[in-house]
Amino acid sequence: MARKLLLDKAHIENIRYYDVYRANGGYAAAEKVFKGMSPEQVVEEVKKSGLRGRGGAGFPTGLKWSFLAKPEGVPRYLVCNADESEPGTFKDRYLMEFLPHLLIEGLLISSFALGAHRTYIYIRGEYAWIPDILEEAIEEAKRNNWLGKNIQGTGYDLEIYVQRGAGAYICGEETALIESLEGKRGNPRIKPPFPAVKGLWESPTVVNNVETLAAVVPIINIGGEEYAKIGIGKSTGTKLISACGNINKPGVYEIGMDISVEEFIYSDEYCGGIANGKRLKACIPGGSSVPILPANLLLKTAKGEPRMMTYEGLNDGGFVTGSMLGSGGFIVLDEDQCVVRNTLTLARFYHHESCGQCSPCREGTGWMKRVLNNIENGKGKMSDIDLLWDIQRKIEGNTICPLGDAAAWPIAAAIRHFRDEFEWHVLNPEECLKRNYGLAHYADPLPVPAAVAAAV
Amino acid sequence: MAVQFSEEKLNKVKEIIARYPEGKHKSALIPVLHLAQESFGGWLSAETMDYVASLLQITPIEVYEVATFYSMFNMQPVGKYLFEVCQTGPCMISGSDQIIDYIKKKLGIGVGETTADGLFTLKTVECLGACGYAPMMQLGKHFREHLTPEKVDAIIEECRAKAN
Numbered sequence: 265m266a267r268k269l270l271l272d273k274a275h276i277e278n279i280r281y282y283d284v285y286r287a288n289g290g291y292a293a294a295e296k297v298f299k300g301m302s303p304e305q306v307v308e309e310v311k312k313s314g315l316r317g318r319g320g321a322g323f324p325t326g327l328k329w330s331f332l333a334k335p336e337g338v339p340r341y342l343v344c345n346a347d348e349s350e351p352g353t354f355k356d357r358y359l360m361e362f363l364p365h366l367l368i369e370g371l372l373i374s375s376f377a378l379g380a381h382r383t384y385i386y387i388r389g390e391y392a393w394i395p396d397i398l399e400e401a402i403e404e405a406k407r408n409n410w411l412g413k414n415i416q417g418t419g420y421d422l423e424i425y426v427q428r429g430a431g432a433y434i435c436g437e438e439t440a441l442i443e444s445l446e447g448k449r450g451n452p453r454i455k456p457p458f459p460a461v462k463g464l465w466e467s468p469t470v471v472n473n474v475e476t477l478a479a480v481v482p483i484i485n486i487g488g489e490e491y492a493k494i495g496i497g498k499s500t501g502t503k504l505i506s507a508c509g510n511i512n513k514p515g516v517y518e519i520g521m522d523i524s525v526e527e528f529i530y531s532d533e534y535c536g537g538i539a540n541g542k543r544l545k546a547c548i549p550g551g552s553s554v555p556i557l558p559a560n561l562l563l564k565t566a567k568g569e570p571r572m573m574t575y576e577g578l579n580d581g582g583f584v585t586g587s588m589l590g591s592g593g594f595i596v597l598d599e600d601q602c603v604v605r606n607t608l609t610l611a612r613f614y615h616h617e618s619c620g621q622c623s624p625c626r627e628g629t630g631w632m633k634r635v636l637n638n639i640e641n642g643k644g645k646m647s648d649i650d651l652l653w654d655i656q657r658k659i660e661g662n663t664i665c666p667l668g669d670a671a672a673w674p675i676a677a678a679i680r681h682f683r684d685e686f687e688w689h690v691l692n693p694e695e696c697l698k699r700n701y702g703l704a705h706y707a708d709p710l711p712v713p714a715a716v717a718a719a720v
Numbered sequence: 721m722a723v724q725f726s727e728e729k730l731n732k733v734k735e736i737i738a739r740y741p742e743g744k745h746k747s748a749l750i751p752v753l754h755l756a757q758e759s760f761g762g763w764l765s766a767e768t769m770d771y772v773a774s775l776l777q778i779t780p781i782e783v784y785e786v787a788t789f790y791s792m793f794n795m796q797p798v799g800k801y802l803f804e805v806c807q808t809g810p811c812m813i814s815g816s817d818q819i820i821d822y823i824k825k826k827l828g829i830g831v832g833e834t835t836a837d838g839l840f841t842l843k844t845v846e847c848l849g850a851c852g853y854a855p856m857m858q859l860g861k862h863f864r865e866h867l868t869p870e871k872v873d874a875i876i877e878e879c880r881a882k883a884n
Contacts, residue, residue: 339741348849349849350847351809351810351846351847352809352810352847352851353849354851354852354853388849389750389754389790389792390792390848390849390858391849392858392860392862393861393862427739427747427750427751428751429750430750430753430754430791430792430793431790431792431793431845432789432790432791433846433847444750445747446744446747447746447748447749447750447778447782447786448746448785448786449789450790465741506851506852507852508810508814508851508852508854509810509813509814509851510813514852514853514854515852516852548809552808552809552847593851595809595813597813605812606812606813609807609808612807612846613808613809613847616791616846619789
């Protein structure tokens with residue numbers, strides 16, 4: 265059984281409520297901080313832990329915190345990014361729904377470390393029932409003097425507020441989130457200046473993902489060094505993976521970053537194998553933006569080594585033969601799935617979510633969607649495949665924010681690894697409306713499920 | 721319907737504005753638009769948006785540009801029950817196309833349309849963060865997950881019963 269640091273208490277009945285959370289060791293990390301740690305020491309522990317941003321980018325959290333400008337007389341803000349909108353990702357929802365006090369404790373410690381007195385949780389609007397859960401937990405924390413004025417007699421004041429978005433993937437990008445929190449359209453800002461210097465209301469601001477801020481609690485509890493012992497290399501600690509698609513056990517899992525992709529998919533502790541006795545065809549391992557991999561490259565790297573569920577492991581081979589851990593949105597496709605159709609839904613998604621500021625993204629995403637729609641519906645030409653490649657190349661790197669890249673990468677990877685499936689659609693315009701291309705050679709060599717291998 | 725918040729909702733607006741530092745009340749715009757949409761028939765008319773502008777002491781264009789940007793704000797009237805069915809990749813590979821077709825047939829409407837009795841509107845939406853529990857739809861404040869034709873039937877019945 266892997267070590268759990270975030271979800272270790274998730275099974276306890278009513279852990280959502282303060283009394284139960286507190287009785288089970290909750291707010292011990294906050295207590296430890298207030299009894300003898302300076303803000304700088306908290307930052308130091310987070311640096312030692314090697315914690316990396318869990319929203320998708322994987323940037324070292326301690327380093328991000330150390331960039332925060334601290335001019336005299338100017339307020340600083342911490343904003344919790346709960347906009348979770350990357351297709352395949354639903355882990356933050358789980359944390360907020362079932363362990364709201366873990367997030368609040370993380371926010372309290374992090375706000376203290378950063379010198380923030382007003383902290384906002386920006387949550388996607390569609391999670392409409394969760395603000396009630398968070399606000400109830402905030403009230404409970406306030407009644408017990410973990411929020412409000414003079415917290416636990418330390419003289420430190422903090423208020424946490426919940427702000428709902430209203431349906432915009434782009435608001436997960438930190439500067440778009442800040443714009444939205446200021447009551448504006450979610451158009452990303454040109455950087456620099458970075459939010460650490462000029463963020464919310466022009467004040468220095470740190471924006472961190474829900475899971476990142478929750479992870480600060482176990483880091484303080486066990487110490488940064490101990491946390492860093494879990495995992496491999498620069499992938500330290502545990503990571504929440506939201507697994508979905510054609511698997512036996514979709515859901516949110518906490519993994520130590522030291523297991524293989526094969527174990528994650530086939531072991532009963534996690535996904536429990538491919539559903540309905542089907543075979544694995546492909547997987548998007550880190551949320552819809554990251555490259556899709558065929559089964560053979562997913563389970564083993566190009567060098568033939570087992571691929572690991574770490575930042576570096578999933579990225580092994582770069583974008584030529586690898587992918588990314590991203591947000592941990594793990595989408596599994598079985599042999600019956602059509603990669604062209606799946607790619608079309610993602611192109612439609614990015615077109616829908618483009619804020620429209622940058623022409624390559626605004627025009628390119630819609631163009632890719634229309635071309636893919638033709639190919640999917642038997643109206644494509646061979647030259648369309650090269651056209652798609654050309655369009656995505658012209659979007660990548662040419663936009664203010666990473667949404668352009670996020671829209672380009674899935675298309676590039678689908679063509680890179682599944683070109684013959686696209687060609688089959690073009691060459692078989694009638695047949696492709698009636699059946700899917702199937703597994704073809706993508707699972708070759710056939711993976712031996714971990715459970716079977718262990719039994720041999 | 722006259723566009724005017726009740727006393728209780730006006731207090732809620734004040735409470736929302738108090739979340740931000742002095743002078744930063746424009747930040748209240750999205751929360752107040754949610755409140756307005758809930759209060760005034762499930763969509764935002766020009767009159768509603770102008771009212772919100774006057775409450776927050778900002779110009780109407782500042783409200784329009786925000787309201788039209790975010791997909792949860794309805795710029796047209798919708799049925800009493802809005803079925804927002806996710807159609808993005810993870811839901812698609814779990815059968816959302818079939819669910820959308822089933823709802824269309826069952827209600828006799830297309831995507832973006834409202835039933836003649838004004839009860840139901842069908843909308844397709846992009847990823848709502850329920851990929852592990854697909855196919856799914858948003859209905860009001862909550863998600864309905866692991867949808868099957870039988871579940872869709874039950875939801876429609878439930879809505880009809882509530883409407884009566």
